[in-house]
Amino acid sequence: MFILAIQNHIHMKNNFLLALIITLVVSSNNVHGQNSWSQTYPIASSLGEELNDMARLPGNGFISVGSIPTDTIGNHDILLMRCDQNGNLVWSKQFNAGSNEVGESIDLFPTGGFVIASTKSNTTQSSVEVLITRTDSIGNILWTQNFTTNGNDVVKQLAVLSDGKIIVAGSTIFCQN
Numbered sequence: 001m002f003i004l005a006i007q008n009h010i011h012m013k014n015n016f017l018l019a020l021i022i023t024l025v026v027s028s029n030n031v032h033g034q035n036s037w038s039q040t041y042p043i044a045s046s047l048g049e050e051l052n053d054m055a056r057l058p059g060n061g062f063i064s065v066g067s068i069p070t071d072t073i074g075n076h077d078i079l080l081m082r083c084d085q086n087g088n089l090v091w092s093k094q095f096n097a098g099s100n101e102v103g104e105s106i107d108l109f110p111t112g113g114f115v116i117a118s119t120k121s122n123t124t125q126s127s128v129e130v131l132i133t134r135t136d137s138i139g140n141i142l143w144t145q146n147f148t149t150n151g152n153d154v155v156k157q158l159a160v161l162s163d164g165k166i167i168v169a170g171s172t173i174f175c176q177n
Contacts, residue, residue: 039087049079053105055114061085065103065116068094078103078118080139093139101131105158105168112137117158117168120146128152130168150174 054064061084067076078095080103095101100121107115113136120131129148135141147153151174159167 039083039089041081041089041092050076050102051079051081052103055106055108057082057108061090063106063108063114065106065118067102070096075100076102078116078133080106080114080116080135082139091139093135095133095141104155107158107160109134109160110162110164113142114139115158115160115166117155117170119154128154130155130170132158132166132168 049066049068051064051066053066054062056062061082064081064083066079068079069075070077078101080093080095082090082092084090095103098120101118103116103118105117109115113134116133116135118131118133120129121127127148127150129146130153132145132147133141134143147168149172151172153170153172155168155170157169161167
């Protein structure tokens, strides 16, 4: 099991493969010393989860995105988790966009809610595409948009500007066939 350590700025882009349970350890420095907590979340499957990115929520906790396996052959759904400032799970959501999806990056939307950038397998075209999902503040999907090229598209980072414009960075591997 990996332990995810979070410091003052919670907006990271590293993969954390988590087996069976998700454990978060949070530390922050304050004037009177160091506070820390550890929390285990019972949302895991026996197949292992992955958290890929997280963002601090204004004044209260954090939101994280990753994936949760749906079967033993490697298919995943997007996993969205919201925790309070003490690490207590407030809610978690699992999204299925029709095939194998992995939540890669998350950011806050200026008027509330979240934007998630994911990779999504397109089984009819044997390719991987980018899926952008906008949710409200409790994780309900407001809209989704697929972006694809003639190859396999991989998202690495997402940023939402103060005017609501969304920027996604990643790569495309073109396929000859």
